[in-house]
Amino acid sequence: MSNPGEANLTPITSVRQLVEYVAEGCKPEARFRIGTEHEKFGFRRADNLPPPYEPDGIKAVLEAHAARGWEPIRDRGNIIGAERDGASLSLEPGGQFELSGGLMPDLHAAKRELDAHLEEARAVGDALGIGWAPLGFHPTALRDAMPWMPKSRYAIMRRYMPTKGGLGLDMMLRTCTVQVNLDFSSEADMVEKLRVSLALQPVATALFANSPFTEGKPNGFQSYRAHVWTDTDPDRTGIPAVAFDLGFGFERYVEWLLDVPMYFVLRDGHYHDVAGASFRDFMAGKLSHETGGATPTLGDFADHMTTVFTEVRLKRFLEMRGADAGSPAMLQALPAFWVGLLYDRAALAAASALVRGSECQDYQGLRQTVPRQGLNAPWCEGTVRDLAREVLAIARDGLIARDKGEEAYLVPLEEIVAGGPTQAEAWLARFHHEWQGDVTRIFHEAEI
Secondary structure: OOOHHHOOOOEOOOHHHHHHHHHOOOOOHHHOOEEEEEEEEEEEOOOOOOOOOOOOOHHHHHHHHHHOOOEEEEEOOEEEEEEEOOEEEEEOOOOOEEEEOOOEOOHHHHHHHHHHHHHHHHHHHHHHOEEEEOOOEOOOOOHHHOOOOOOHHHHHHHHHHHHOOOOHHHHHHHEOEEEEEEOOOOHHHHHHHHHHHHHHHHHHHHHOOOEOEEOOEEOOOOEHHHHHHOOOOOOOEEOOHHHHOOOOOHHHHHHHHHOOEOOEEEEOOEEEEOOOOEHHHHHOOOOOOOOOOOOOEHHHHHHHHOOOEEOEEEOOOEEEEEEEOOOHHHHHHHHHHHHHHHOOHHHHHHHHHHHHOOOHHHHHHHHHHHHHHHHHOEEOOEEHHHHHHHHHHHHHHHHHHHOOOHHHHHHHHHHHHOOOOOHHHHHHHHHHOOOOOOOOHHHHHHOO
């Protein structure tokens, strides 16, 4: 498989060309699809430690999948992923194992894909003595104890991250998420969906909170993963205010993106380190020395788009990024939540009306309080749980309107807004009672 940055060698001739490239993501509603991504920590069942790349670790996991019909993806000879039938397996820096699913027509198809992947991952893991725990933050391992995967781009990020925030390496090594990728039909549709999903991303963070432990102890957070993102890299994270500016659209987004610092330029399998320089400088020919004379291509721009880590990422689709990984039921609830809100016109209008009364800054502030307080974070005259209850009712109506029976996947979230514990709260209760302070019990109980 070719490297992604070298897949589209079309030279960039203007900013307008980039705007049109992003706008090509527009598609009619009949062609809307659902793409889910979810990560999980591997652990050796013998001692609960994270498995290395090799021996008998993540490399062996990928090779076993390749033996089952997945096509290997390699980086300098090392297997670092695999692809099959429009889906791909990949590695996060600390060996977190990820499925980037295919494009599914509905949530039932997404559920079948999830079930098949988990069954295969279990079979491969069983043969190697490796279990899989989908949690938002690694509950026991020290940062320095986490392995590093041999993906070339990670070396650049490993050097650069500590210059921008205190927890960037923790983000790379010790976090896991679940995401869903959704479509838009026009520029106006993109803007409305982006604004709604950016504003409500803290609600998703609270509902899916699943990272209350760090290095064997409670950390005081519901979602420590979400907290980590607040101290990773302010140039490329958070809720960007530009999305709420009057006149925002594809062009304004591209102009903003051109000034986000780059990480690398990929040529002939080699990653040139340009971390800190802007794509605008690259287009102006100012990085010729650092890149061996490379001229910008659409593949470079596509790569650059993947290095922006806002709470919702706009590429040629929208990627929801605010949730901790969790149980299989919660992995399926995440796409159900967002499909219900964004894929029905009436639901989208209701969600838009709900958030329109508050300025962007209110939601940016909520992003700071939710990681620690979760659904108990104050909101208006109540709490985020009250807001989540309203949002979930809209999502349910949106799924019912699709008339596919998909609303059943919201049940775990409805139990939470009705007063049940979040995943984080349930783990903390077990820590203080049944586990008697032994966090390692979480691996067995969270194992998929």
